[in-house]
Each structure stands twice: as C-alpha cells, then as structure tokens.
Amino acid sequence: MNALRVFHRRTPGVAAWCELRQxxxxxxxxxxxxxxxxxxxxxxxxxxxxxxxxxxxxxKRSR
Structure with a gap:
C-alpha cells in the first residue's frame, strides 16, 4: 500500500493506493x-x- 492520508474517525486509519487490488x-x-x-x-x-x-x-454525491 502507498499511504496518501492518515485520518481518524472511530479508529485511526490510512487512505492508500493498494498495489494488490490496484x-x-x-x-x-x-x-x-x-x-x-x-x-x-x-x-x-x-x-x-x-x-x-x-x-x-x-x-458522496451519487448517494
């Protein structure tokens, strides 16, 4: 994975580009x-x- 941004909602997480899933x-x-x-x-x-x-x-707009 190639991390793009760390975030915190309920639990800390990271938004990333996944090489496995492309x-x-x-x-x-x-x-x-x-x-x-x-x-x-x-x-x-x-x-x-x-x-x-x-x-x-x-x-979000399409919901």
Whole structure:
C-alpha cells in the first residue's frame, strides 16, 4: 500500500493506493500488522491524494 492520508474517525486509519487490488482502499491502523517505510512513492496519475478525494466526493454525491 502507498499511504496518501492518515485520518481518524472511530479508529485511526490510512487512505492508500493498494498495489494488490490496484485501487484506493482504507486501512484501519489497529489491524495493520507490519509496516515498512520506504522512499516517497512516485506521483502517478490516478493514484494521488487528489484523485482519491475526487472519487470520494463523487461517491458522496451519487448517494
């Protein structure tokens, strides 16, 4: 996963690009067993925080 933003609602979590699923996912930090810090993830179209926010805003509007 490539973390984009840490948030806190009921439990702390992180919004991230999931390499396994090739999509944005939210991960609860209390469920993360291992975390490896690496160099900055290269900015790629469709995988940035701005892309995540745009998609989430679109989902809220369609409800």
């Amino acid at each position: 999509d944005f996912r939210s991960f609860r930090l209390d469920c993360v067993r291992m975390l490896e810090m690496r160099d900055n993830y290269p900015s790629q179209e469709g995988r940035r925080l701005a892309d995540f926010v745009r998609i989430m805003q679109g989902r």
